[in-house]
Amino acid sequence: MRATTIETFTIAPHRFAVGYYRQTWWNWLIGSAFFFGEIGAGLFLISSLTGHWLGMAVGYLIVMVGKNSAHLLYLGRPARFWRAAMRPHQSWIARGIWATGVFAASGFLVLFPRFLEPYWQLGAASKAAIGVLAGFSALFIMFYDGFVMKASRSIPFWDTGLLPVLCLTYATLGGTTLALTLRELRGEAVPAVLVNAEYLLLVLNLVLLGVYLFRMSRWTLAARESVRLLLHGAYAFAFLGLVLLVGLMGTLALSLVHHWMQWTWIVVLVAACELTGDFALLMVLLKSGLFSPQTAPAYRM
């Protein structure tokens, strides 16, 4: 029998073996930080655009408590976290720290303007400027996670400009869903634009996910293996079940049921489905990231 060289790779069980190496550094804490940052900033922005103080306050709290706590819990040396702001010209993590800092200050002033009044008599223009600053910093927090992941070129599955776009649309969807839920639960009138935006974003996210997977299935071997893990491999249940079926299809179906039946309790289910899909997507993106096998022309691979 003629000998053949095996050129296919599997996932390497350890670092002394050849194969795809799993990304194990960024775990559920980073996934949670990204998740809280996206939905919190999304809720803040959507609520500020629709003039809903409670939504803004809840979004602000989700970012300040959820995102920041998860980041601090993850760091090996949390007491030195301030050092992460040192290189905004080069690092997306540093830019994220700055955006979160600006959001913390401007968001607080937007929510509680009376804290300023005993000291400064701000004009309407200054207050509007602070509001715009809070809005832009929230927008930045919604999509910068995608750039943090994209900056790691070593993982081909993340090496695409589609990732920040996907983060932004998912954050907007999460924010819209939560804004709708808060209004429904308080018995307030829901602007039609929010309901329509929800449907539109669900379809848009489905299309973007499809484009993303299609693009990655024609990228490097490691990216293709990541797609395989999502569609047929270890994360197929999480991706197909939680992200697609529960997160997008389930949310869409329940939103339509709510639209026709007007049962208030369904909005809680809609929010639960959407948030489950949102978190599951971030987790499967992190976990399915693979490093390429150590190859070189000199190694004949």
Added chain:
Amino acid sequence: MRLGLVIDLRRCVGCNACTLACKQEHGTPQGIHFARVVTREVGAYPTAKRTFLPVLCNHCQEAPCAEVCPTGATYIRPDGIVMVDNQKCIGCRACAVACPYMNRHFIEEGLLQNGRGPRQLTAFELVKFASFEEGTMTKCTLCAHRIDQGLEPACVVTCPTECRIFGDLEEESGRLQTLIRERGGEPLLPECNTRPSVYYLAE
């Protein structure tokens, strides 16, 4: 000056002497190997064989680990060696995710409390572990402390087959450049555009 290595894959026998020499030199905690030999089996019976790929930090000139580091803890020395200042490191592990060669190592909480011995750290471990800090990243320094004394890296002097050749990659007529030119030396994962300082000569 740009210090680097050329590794002759035709000479490597996969003995892992470099792995052990590095471990001895740096006294790294359990599970952390700055140098290692990646092994794979190729072919099918009766012509199956094992091939060896000694790997270490590539001390890239376009180091992705340094680019993504938010604190500046990872930096490149004037001689091209990529270093980590563990006093500045916050343990965000962005560098580990960014390194396509998987050559960054995180010192988990409690790792420096557990040595090889049954009860307490040995005298060797007490001395060596002092240069590490829990909750921070560490990596191959190309034995910068030895280079500063005019010595070669431990993995280079230990290799019994002399498959590792150490020198200055910027010397056009030097041994490294000559070998790379004559035998077509290539870095690992050249598509990553990291400009590594470790080149491999074909088997």
